[in-house]
Amino acid sequence: MQNYFSSHFKLGVLGGGQLGRMLLSETQKLDIHTVILDKSADAPCAQICNEFYQGDLLDFDTVYNFGKKVDLLTIEIENVNIDALDKLESEGLTIYPKPSNLRIIQNKAQQKKFYKEKQIPTAxxxxxxxxxxxxxxxxxxxxxxxxxxxxxxxxxxxxxxxxxxxxxxxxxxxxxxxxxxxMIPFKNELAVIVARNPKGDLVTYPVVEMEFHPEANQVEYVICPARIDETVAEKARKVALKVADAFDFVGLLAVEMFQTQDDEILVNEVAPRTHNSGHYSIEASYTSQFEQHLRSILDFPLGNTDSKLAGIMVNLVGAEGYTGEVIYENIQEIMNIDGVTPHLYGKKITKPFRKMGHVTIVNQNIDKAREVAQKVKETVKVISK
The missing domain is CATH 3.30.1490.20 (ATP-grasp fold, A domain)
Known part of the structure; x- marks a missing residue:
């Protein structure tokens, strides 16, 4: 049996952004040697992984040669060279999520056609x-x-x-x-994260509700649990499980959905990795999405997905009109509030709407958590010198 801990085993990750950075906090707990490839020398993961390589994730030779250095390969971004992954897989490297899944998911047209073929409801x-x-x-x-x-x-x-x-x-x-x-006239945008290991064990996280910034079309708040009827939540979980089964997916799959005016569930799109809609889980869940990703790709028992408390995630994005070295204005003020945890992604340069960090708010009461989230959003400004 493979020994992953304090051993010569090397986990490769394509992409060194904030998702990789948060995954590293889990690999460090388990002393798993982690090797990162990213195009940017100052990627959020660069200074804190065991080994870092700079290179283009869409270049065949770069991805292929990187894959030869590791024992198991995963991703934190889906825009990678799939031909290189196919070759590595044919030569015996274990890759999760599977390259065949990534090939479909990284093209939205192919993704939508897949839903139609598999009779998964979509617009x-x-x-x-x-x-x-x-x-x-x-x-x-x-x-x-x-x-x-x-x-x-x-x-x-x-x-x-x-x-x-x-x-x-x-x-x-x-x-x-x-x-x-x-165009779908919808009541809510929802998401369900599904974890599936190679044995086929499956778990889902609670349904979350996403509130979007009207201009940037970016998620501003993720609210867990979603403020919806339990019958709608159950329908959303079933659709998410159907999607994971249709792909025969291994890893973490975030399924984004619309709740229509008549409470139907339509799949919008999926992300084959840890996802913004699961960041709340670091503080609010028994098993964070990042630990769960490791559990799923390494074929460990899947962790408890229940929430300990209501959780809301607020994205910290670069303010309009500011580009340059980042300053997090008033961040100390929110650290005075109970249940508030900032996460900064290690990006030194801000620009308008760039994701620079997030803040999690946990509380016994979802409405109270939402009030605090609003206060956090109004207090912290991501500006530049």
Missing amino acids: DFNHYAFVDELKHSYENGLVTFPFVWKSARFGYDGNGVKVVKNYNDLEALPEGECIAEK
Whole structure:
């Protein structure tokens, strides 16, 4: 049996951002040797992992050669070179999540087609190889305003997603493969994190509710548990489990969903990794999502996903109008409040809407936690010198 602890075993992680940084806090507890690849020399993981390599995650040779240095490979970002992962897997390297899953998930058009094939509920959509095709569809009455445009590749944190309300919006869209998705009038945006190990054991975290920033299209607050009826929560968990089973997924899968006006659940998209919607779990859950990710990919028993307390996560993002060396204004003030824990991601340079950290608020009472979250949001400003 493989000895992972205080041993020669090397866990490789593609990506060295904040998700990797929070994963390292768990590998350090278990003394698991961790090797990171990231394109940036000052990535959040660079100074605190056991070994760090700088390189392009989309370059075949870089990813392939990195994979030869490690005993098991995982990711903290899905935009990686899948051809290199396929070759490594064919040569016997264990990779979770599986490259075949990542190939589907990293392309939103393929992801949506997969849901349709597997009869997983999702919003209606059309797929276009070029924006010009989308324009022709509109001109021929096949698409009507408003609709949601999504770039098939490389979207993140509100980038690569736009509500198209008129022809001027349509004209302004960037070139490239995309989907046009029907606008869903929804009550809530929800998420469920599913963990699955190679044995096929499955657990879900409680359903969380996400509140978004209206301009940036970024999550501002994650609220656990979601303030929804238990029958809706149960429906959301069942849909999330169906998605994980359809992929035959191993690792952590965050399933983002819409709760429609008539309480149907539609899958929006998934992330095949630890996720912003699970950060609350570090303080509020018996098993954080980062520990659970390790448990799932190393085929350990999965941990208890219950919450000890209600938890709310507030994203700390760069304020508009500030670019440069970061200053967290008034952060000491929120540290006077019970149940408040800041997490800063080690990014030295801020820019508008860049994710720089988050704050978790825990409380017995979800409404009280939400009040404190509002106060935190209004107090801390991420600015520059």
